[in-house]
Amino acid sequence: MKILIVDDEEMIRGVLREYVEFEGNEAFEAENGMEAVKLCRENDYDLVLMDIMMPHLDGFSAVKEIRKAKDVPVIMLSARGEEYDKLFAFELGVDDYVTKPFSPKEVMARINAVTKRHAQKRSGNEILKFEGLEIDMAGRNVYVDGDKAELTPKEYELLFYLVRNRGIALTREKLLLDVWGFDFYGDDRTVDTHIKMLRGNLKEYRKFIVTLRGLGYKFEE
Numbered sequence: 001m002k003i004l005i006v007d008d009e010e011m012i013r014g015v016l017r018e019y020v021e022f023e024g025n026e027a028f029e030a031e032n033g034m035e036a037v038k039l040c041r042e043n044d045y046d047l048v049l050m051d052i053m054m055p056h057l058d059g060f061s062a063v064k065e066i067r068k069a070k071d072v073p074v075i076m077l078s079a080r081g082e083e084y085d086k087l088f089a090f091e092l093g094v095d096d097y098v099t100k101p102f103s104p105k106e107v108m109a110r111i112n113a114v115t116k117r118h119a120q121k122r123s124g125n126e127i128l129k130f131e132g133l134e135i136d137m138a139g140r141n142v143y144v145d146g147d148k149a150e151l152t153p154k155e156y157e158l159l160f161y162l163v164r165n166r167g168i169a170l171t172r173e174k175l176l177l178d179v180w181g182f183d184f185y186g187d188d189r190t191v192d193t194h195i196k197m198l199r200g201n202l203k204e205y206r207k208f209i210v211t212l213r214g215l216g217y218k219f220e221e
Contacts, residue, residue, distance in 0.1 A: 001026070002028065003020050003026065003046060004040065006030045006035075006049060007031070007077065008101070009051075012051075016165065018106065020111075032056040033050075033057030033058055033062030034056045036057075039064050049075050050094075052080060053078070058208065063076075067092075073118045076096065076097045077102070077107075090181070093157075118131075119182050130208055135160070135163055138162075144201070151198070154179070155194060158179050159202075162217065164190040169218050172215075
């Protein structure tokens, strides 16, 4: 894999590069957000490790710019562990969030998990139809009675996860773990809020997302 490491601290880049290359991957470096955006526009990477607090262009802004050009998995690295920062990062559609100080071995485990999930999403090229609801898994498009639904990145992830596991009862904890990531420190209200927004965008086809009282949700045809 080709992995871009973005951090303004040379020592952190060096440690991560050592582990990335030890696992047999190619490592590339950028010391700020602007450099990262430029590199991502000019090259293809399998994953980006992105620090948040950097000069010239912060990590959040860099992810926004990169996502305009490339659909590349992103893991955020930050010394800030506040819930607000994590919520904002996941709303941007990042794939995971690691708080400093971290173990390089843990970062590598997360890299492997994220790239595996991303590969599975890309291989899912089916288009599913449930009455007037059409879901293009590969194209990440959702149509309601022929009109494209405008969903947030996390609403897409949540809907696709529910659909891939349709007919299965999913607890709120399971949804938080698999859709938001295992170090997300939000609570059940995060799931409920996103389900409410998702149902609003699906209009009459909200009926397919069934509430399981005291447990969670499931997608039921």
